Amino acid sequence: MQTDIRVDISRAKSAAVGKEHGIAPAELKEIEPDILAIHKILRKERKDKAYGFYDLHKDKESIKNVKAIAEKYRAFGYDNLVVLGIGGSALGITALNTALNPAYYNLMTKRGRKGNPRLFVMDNIDPVSFRAMLRLCNPKKTLFNVISKSGGTAETMSQCMIVLDILEKKLGKKAVKDHLVITTSPKEKGAPKSLLHPVVKAYGLDSFGIPINVGGRFSVFTPVGLFPAAMLGMDIDEMMKGCAAMDKRCSQASLMDNPAYLRAAVQFMMDKKKGKVMSVMMPYVDGLRDVADWYRQIWAESLGKKFSLDGEEVYAGQTPIKALGATDQHSQVQLYREGPNDKIFNILEVARFDKTMRIPEALKNVKELEYLRGVTMNKLMNAELRGTLDALKASGRPVIRTILPRINAHTLGQLLYMLEVETAMAGRLYNVNTFDQPGVEEGKVIARSLMGGAG
Numbered sequence: 001m002q003t004d005i006r007v008d009i010s011r012a013k014s015a016a017v018g019k020e021h022g023i024a025p026a027e028l029k030e031i032e033p034d035i036l037a038i039h040k041i042l043r044k045e046r047k048d049k050a051y052g053f054y055d056l057h058k059d060k061e062s063i064k065n066v067k068a069i070a071e072k073y074r075a076f077g078y079d080n081l082v083v084l085g086i087g088g089s090a091l092g093i094t095a096l097n098t099a100l101n102p103a104y105y106n107l108m109t110k111r112g113r114k115g116n117p118r119l120f121v122m123d124n125i126d127p128v129s130f131r132a133m134l135r136l137c138n139p140k141k142t143l144f145n146v147i148s149k150s151g152g153t154a155e156t157m158s159q160c161m162i163v164l165d166i167l168e169k170k171l172g173k174k175a176v177k178d179h180l181v182i183t184t185s186p187k188e189k190g191a192p193k194s195l196l197h198p199v200v201k202a203y204g205l206d207s208f209g210i211p212i213n214v215g216g217r218f219s220v221f222t223p224v225g226l227f228p229a230a231m232l233g234m235d236i237d238e239m240m241k242g243c244a245a246m247d248k249r250c251s252q253a254s255l256m257d258n259p260a261y262l263r264a265a266v267q268f269m270m271d272k273k274k275g276k277v278m279s280v281m282m283p284y285v286d287g288l289r290d291v292a293d294w295y296r297q298i299w300a301e302s303l304g305k306k307f308s309l310d311g312e313e314v315y316a317g318q319t320p321i322k323a324l325g326a327t328d329q330h331s332q333v334q335l336y337r338e339g340p341n342d343k344i345f346n347i348l349e350v351a352r353f354d355k356t357m358r359i360p361e362a363l364k365n366v367k368e369l370e371y372l373r374g375v376t377m378n379k380l381m382n383a384e385l386r387g388t389l390d391a392l393k394a395s396g397r398p399v400i401r402t403i404l405p406r407i408n409a410h411t412l413g414q415l416l417y418m419l420e421v422e423t424a425m426a427g428r429l430y431n432v433n434t435f436d437q438p439g440v441e442e443g444k445v446i447a448r449s450l451m452g453g454a455g
């Protein structure tokens, strides 16, 4: 059975969409030496452990620890898992949950959820939705997981303060440790100080450290994503195997053998040579809709930089956009086909849906619906996808297809790992610091000082 994800750039080539909007074979050849040179830099950075996201699937100790602590809390049989975190501390588990849990998971009975808790990811400070979550989640039956790498983010800390107060008042100080787990900067030399460390100590909480060399948006395979995933009963061993399989492919120096490098090279050239300043990720499968959200962050925060690595003002970056097929055919595709030709399209596909839905022999007296009778929604979705692909091609709009054989823990591990390596390569092609986010940090400081805090 085919388990590998496939990347197909044929519809981004000049042969498909013309020279003005597509990449010519000579252009791919031209970028190869840059890819090779950057490959060496990335390998060295990895070897020097400058960036740790590459090797998380090999960290057996950390994975074992995540599973052990998850087992402890799963034994409590809680109804709810509430993640309090924002940005890189929230988007990974949201993507995994949408992909790997059934649709409308939270509405299912506990039995239907195989005894696993419902998941609420609170990544905002809207008082209306926060109150609504609190009304739904009886603290006695809820585990809260506060996730903040810096341990100082105002949004997450405010949520943490509210929840701590509720737990203490309703269940007593001693019980807090059974309902709150912290994921933050590790308590080790050289690690940034987290305001959550004293909380862990004061209440005797279980906690996880996020490796210093892994940034927020690259942290889905640290306890940031893996602990909630394990709490929800996801197969994290399979996920790690998926990462390992993709790691092997992404360790190839050659552009044509390395799907991450190929995607990075095409998207970069699209921006720099073909005026595709936006990158639309459009899954044709509901389960991957939040992968597009996760990708939006990693692509935006990693590449959107004022300065190059040489200190020059460059204002780099390609604006990521998320869409969903077939839904957004009725909302966005008009613009995508007939508006400015300034976008590269990333279509995510699944070769086989897990379920089949047959359209019945209904409305027999309506002759015009004959083509729908007795076929499957699967076939219709495929036809819609094909229609969009061909319509985009006819309008000279370049497309990269990424095809998953199935949606499961293994392919999700592959997909997210590939997109991380793609981002690392793209950052170097743009010659920017992929792994910092000065623009975000500045906003955090301003908000804190406006509230009368330090900064």
Ligand code: PA5
Pocket (backbone or CB within 6 Å): 086, 087, 088, 089, 147, 148, 149, 150, 151, 152, 153, 156, 215, 216, 217, 218, 301, 437, 440
């Ligand atoms: O990628 C990043 O570093 C950011 O998006 C962070 O994940 C986000 O700002 C949240 O930060 P923290 O986890 O420190 O609360």
